[in-house]
Amino acid sequence: MNENNMMQAFILLLAGFLVVFVVLILLIVIVTVYSKIIRTIQEKSDKKKAVAAGKTSADTEPAKEIRSLSREEIEDDDGEIPGEIIAVIAAAVDAVYGDKPHKIRSVKRERSSRSAWSRAGVMQNTRPF
Secondary structure, eight states, X not given: OOHHHHHHHHHHHHHHHHHHHHHHHHHHXXXXXXXXXXXXXXXXXXXXXXXXXXXXXXHHSOOXXXXXXXXXXXXXXXXXXXXXXXXXXXXXXXXXXXXXXOOOOOOOOOOOSSOHHHHHHHHHHTSOO
């Protein structure tokens, strides 16, 4: 090959890399902007629902301090989940579903091979926008 063909091949290679990276950056920008738009729409909708339900902003904000419980604190001597924990779970379900009809049929401990940290990582990394 002569020098002219090598120069054209090199220019074509650089142009290809440039196009691919520009498109990738453009896709990243589009997805980021789209997620911000969706998040603001959801926040406005949540605020409207809270105002319609008569709740204040303090009622809709998450708790600042969360204490993790040990297995001994959660389970009674016979291995059952105490009523206080079931009440907290019921309150969380009610907070999620709100006015929609819902019913808790049973509360069971999940026997999983994954650790709590692993499950939290999976949930965080697979959460939509």
